[in-house]
Amino acid sequence: MKNEEIYSILKDLSEKIEIKVVEKNLLLPGLRAKSGLCIVEGQKMFIMDKNKKIKDKVDMLATCIGVIEKDLERIYIVPVVRDLILKAKQKYTHRQAGEKSIISYTFDEDSQDSD
Numbered sequence: 001m002k003n004e005e006i007y008s009i010l011k012d013l014s015e016k017i018e019i020k021v022v023e024k025n026l027l028l029p030g031l032r033a034k035s036g037l038c039i040v041e042g043q044k045m046f047i048m049d050k051n052k053k054i055k056d057k058v059d060m061l062a063t064c065i066g067v068i069e070k071d072l073e074r075i076y077i078v079p080v081v082r083d084l085i086l087k088a089k090q091k092y093t094h095r096q097a098g099e100k101s102i103i104s105y106t107f108d109e110d111s112q113d114s115d
Contacts, residue, residue, distance in 0.1 A: 001080050003054040009081050010061040014046060017069045021061065023050040037064055044068070062088035 011021045019037070026033045026049040035049045046064055048057055062081075065072075066089025072082065 001078075003058050006081055006084065007054055007058050007061065009078060010058065010065065010085075013065060013075065013077060013081070014061065016075060017065065019044045019046055019064070019068065021046045021048055023048045025050055027051050035060055037068065058084070059088060063092050067092055 014021050020043060022045055024047055026035065026047075033047070033049075035047060035052065037044065037046050039045065046061065048060070052060070062085045066085045072085065077085070
């Protein structure tokens, strides 16, 4: 399955679990923002830098879904995508081991492990 297809499935899944995915240009002069999850007027929103490579977008969104959604079993997810989400969650959890608490989530290339 191609990354574009996986990303589309992840975006659809995000909507099902009430996370709106919005792509914005975050490379504007004077703007110091990264892709990540936030809450705007009570709505969970994942702001995705539209300039990211598709693989990075897939990794970030899979990690977000894996960390945020505690009951993925209640939703049908294509097995390949489910495995990707679970692996992304494990990588994130492994990186966070040792931290006392998580105040906010930032999903960008600086927080992703290189393969």
